[in-house]
Amino acid sequence: MQQIDQIFVNAKHAILDLASGFxxxxxxxxxxxxxxxxxxxxxxxxxxxxxxxxERKAIGRIQNRYGPNRVGKWGLLQPIADGIxxxxxxxxxxxxxxxxxxxxxxxVIVIPALLIFAVIPFGRGMTAVDLSIGLLFFLALSSTxxxxxxxxxxxxxxxxxxxxxxRSVAQMISYEIPMVLSVVPxxxxxxxxxxxxxxxxxxxxxxxxxxxxxIVGFLLFFLTGVAEVNRTPxxxxxxxxxxxxxxxxxxxxxxxxxxxxxxxxxAFTISAIVATAYLGGWQGxxxxxxxxxMIKAYFLILVMMWFRGTFPRFxxxxxxxxxWKFLLPLALLNIFAxxxxxxxxxxxxxxxAGAIVAVSIVILYWANKPDMPKKRTYRYxxx
Amino acid sequence: MIPIxxxxxxxxxLFLTGLYGAVTRRNMVGILISIEIMLNAVNIxxxxxxxxxxxxxxxxxxxxxxxxxxxxxxxxxxxxxxxxIYRNQKTVYTDEVDxxxx
Amino acid sequence: xxxFAPLATxxxxxxxxxxxxxxxxTVTVRNLFHAxxxxxxxxxxxxxxxxxxxxxxxxxxxxxxxxxxxxxxVIFAIMLTSRMSDPSxxxxxxxxxxxLVVTGIVGVFLILAILxxxxxxxxxxxxxNAVALGKALMGQFVxxxxxxxxxxxxxxxxxxxxxRSDQ
Numbered sequence: 030m031q032q033i034d035q036i037f038v039n040a041k042h043a044i045l046d047l048a049s050g051f052x053x054x055x056x057x058x059x060x061x062x063x064x065x066x067x068x069x070x071x072x073x074x075x076x077x078x079x080x081x082x083x084e085r086k087a088i089g090r091i092q093n094r095y096g097p098n099r100v101g102k103w104g105l106l107q108p109i110a111d112g113i114x115x116x117x118x119x120x121x122x123x124x125x126x127x128x129x130x131x132x133x134x135x136x137v138i139v140i141p142a143l144l145i146f147a148v149i150p151f152g153r154g155m156t157a158v159d160l161s162i163g164l165l166f167f168l169a170l171s172s173t174x175x176x177x178x179x180x181x182x183x184x185x186x187x188x189x190x191x192x193x194x195x196r197s198v199a200q201m202i203s204y205e206i207p208m209v210l211s212v213v214p215x216x217x218x219x220x221x222x223x224x225x226x227x228x229x230x231x232x233x234x235x236x237x238x239x240x241x242x243x244i245v246g247f248l249l250f251f252l253t254g255v256a257e258v259n260r261t262p263x264x265x266x267x268x269x270x271x272x273x274x275x276x277x278x279x280x281x282x283x284x285x286x287x288x289x290x291x292x293x294x295x296a297f298t299i300s301a302i303v304a305t306a307y308l309g310g311w312q313g314x315x316x317x318x319x320x321x322x323m324i325k326a327y328f329l330i331l332v333m334m335w336f337r338g339t340f341p342r343f344x345x346x347x348x349x350x351x352x353w354k355f356l357l358p359l360a361l362l363n364i365f366a367x368x369x370x371x372x373x374x375x376x377x378x379x380x381x382a383g384a385i386v387a388v389s390i391v392i393l394y395w396a397n398k399p400d401m402p403k404k405r406t407y408r409y410x411x412x
Numbered sequence: 413m414i415p416i417x418x419x420x421x422x423x424x425x426l427f428l429t430g431l432y433g434a435v436t437r438r439n440m441v442g443i444l445i446s447i448e449i450m451l452n453a454v455n456i457x458x459x460x461x462x463x464x465x466x467x468x469x470x471x472x473x474x475x476x477x478x479x480x481x482x483x484x485x486x487x488x489x490x491x492x493x494x495x496x497i498y499r500n501q502k503t504v505y506t507d508e509v510d511x512x513x514x
Numbered sequence: 515x516x517x518f519a520p521l522a523t524x525x526x527x528x529x530x531x532x533x534x535x536x537x538x539x540t541v542t543v544r545n546l547f548h549a550x551x552x553x554x555x556x557x558x559x560x561x562x563x564x565x566x567x568x569x570x571x572x573x574x575x576x577x578x579x580x581x582x583x584x585x586x587x588v589i590f591a592i593m594l595t596s597r598m599s600d601p602s603x604x605x606x607x608x609x610x611x612x613x614l615v616v617t618g619i620v621g622v623f624l625i626l627a628i629l630x631x632x633x634x635x636x637x638x639x640x641x642x643n644a645v646a647l648g649k650a651l652m653g654q655f656v657x658x659x660x661x662x663x664x665x666x667x668x669x670x671x672x673x674x675x676x677x678r679s680d681q
Binding site: 414416417418420421422424425426428429430431432433435436437439441442444445446448449452455456459460462463464465466468469470471473474476477478480481482483484485486487488489491492493494495496498499504 | 523526527530533534537538540541542546549550553556557560563564567568569571572575576579580583584587588590591592594595609610613614616617620621624625628629633634635636639640641642646647649650651654655658662665666669670672673674676677679
Binding site: 127129130133160161162165166168169170172173175176179180183198202205220221222 | 545547548551554558570571573574575577578581582583585586589590593643644645
């Protein structure tokens with residue numbers, strides 16, 4: 030059991046032991062860094078490749094079809110075939126495009142998505158870098174993608190791209206505020222930004238989702254996260270039926286693949302970070318720790334795919350109203366509930382915090398009720 | 413840690429780059445961009461001194477937070493003014509905004 | 515880790531050069547949109563520099579606020595105001611040479627002053643963390659903190675009032 034749990038850590042140590050036999054100390058340190066970097070650099074893109082397959086399969090099943098099943102057994106080689114197709118496609122740059130911006134945006138947008146992998150605690154002792162500001166690092170890096178999406182949109186010189194880019198900026202800035210506020214309760218309770226200590230604080234089944242503020246915080250963080258990675262029902266920036274493909278309308282070949290890669294890797298990292306912050310990270314009985322994180326993250330990803338298969342897209346005013354009139358006040362009240370929860374004693378605090386959260390949800394729901402249009406009466410010309 | 417003089421020379425060069433931009437740019441947004449560079453140079457100085465001085469490091473870092481917040485405020489107000497001028501004058505070039513000059 | 519020190523120092527000098535280069539491009543490039551992109555790189559470089567100087571929290575704030583928020587504002591302002599299709603408009607005024615001379619003179623004097631001053635360097639390198647920063651903000655600096663939040667609120671209201679079109 031212990032062996033399986035620590036298999037990756039032991040593998041790294043074995044490599045380092047082998048290296049330290051005949052190499053100077055600083056080379057061993059460099060190798061130690063390189064091993065982690067290589068592991069992440071392989072894990073990220075491979076995750077992305079198979080997420081595309083998983084998404085197509087899941088959506089296919091929801092829509093009562095099979096999804097890709099021709100390349101390899103159960104379509105398992107489909108991502109590789111897609112990759113070859115993307116690599117060999119012609120790279121089209123529009124004539125009037127801003128060539129520099131058009132080239133730069135897809136290249137740079139992958140970097141934050143990859144860097145976030147560094148702070149995810151994949152298992153016991155399996156965090157690449159235990160930054161003291163881990164969660165803030167994630168929030169900061171995920172906010173930088175906004176600019177590159179907009180640069181791509183502006184560089185394309187296409188009205189659909191620009192519309193998609195503007196929608197994307199408006200959406201991501203609006204949802205970033207409730208997103209940052211939704212993790213504040215966790216920071217209040219743990220007293221640290223470090224993802225490792227957040228997971229440690231949830232040891233022994235004390236996952237934060239089992240508290241009143243935790244369940245609200247989890248829903249807030251997950252919903253805003255889905256909005257941050259532009260997935261249905263928040264996919265207005267790339268709404269196919271309205272603005273072709275949004276900010277990546279003018280991209281083809283590998284540049285398009287890079288956008289796709291950034292999007293799917295962000296979907297995975299947001300799931301893993303939500304699992305870390307609220308679902309106990311790699312904590313769990315019986316199974317090895319890294320398997321637990323994968324189960325939780327993939328569960329959240331499947332929920333995202335389920336959203337995509339079942340929900341229609343928001344309207345722009347609904348999207349903004351949801352962020353500013355519902356999520357933001359709820360996030361603030363949730364911080365208050367978490368503060369009350371910390372201050373009071375064990376049985377009462379659940380009741381009081383639960384009451385605060387429940388009352389605030391009811392009031393916000395009531396206050397946000399859409400005004401139903403009055404029943405229309407028709408006067409016909411022929412009467 | 414490199415000698416503090418090197419860091420200071422670097423930040424003064426960065427500050428002067430921003431100053432050059434602020435003086436020579438015609439576009440108001442360009443001037444605001446240059447001012448952001450100047451503010452950043454000052455912030456690096458704060459952080460550098462927080463590392464080497466006897467005063468506890470929080471003091472300097474709190475000031476950096478204040479500077480960043482003020483930079484956000486200036487950016488918001490400044491760009492709003494630029495938008496208002498552009499709406500009324502149809503220009504963002506500083507030498508073409510000469511309503512008070514005749 | 516000591517074997518790493520020369521490598522880290524080398525990387526630090528390289529980073530400084532990179533920041534300076536992107537800053538120079540930012541203030542000189544003709545296309546303002548490209549200037550904004552290079553400003554984003556400059557700000558990211560400064561954030562990495564903060565990591566080198568063990569100011570992790572400030573680095574994260576720098577990315578979150580500068581690169582995430584202020585850059586978006588700047589890019590939006592450029593989009594709403596610039597005449598992209600007209601590259602013939604000169605982007606710098608006639609003060610180029612005087613500005614270069616003056617900044618050069620100021621730079622020489624600044625560097626001379628920096629080299630002449632005996633800087634008092636304490637023996638230990640200071641670090642801090644987010645918890646200590648929060649305590650300082652809420653304890654020693656609580657009055658400036660409140661004032662600055664008021665300033666921010668006033669600025670935001672002012673920005674909205676100024677930027678909205680009058681109907």
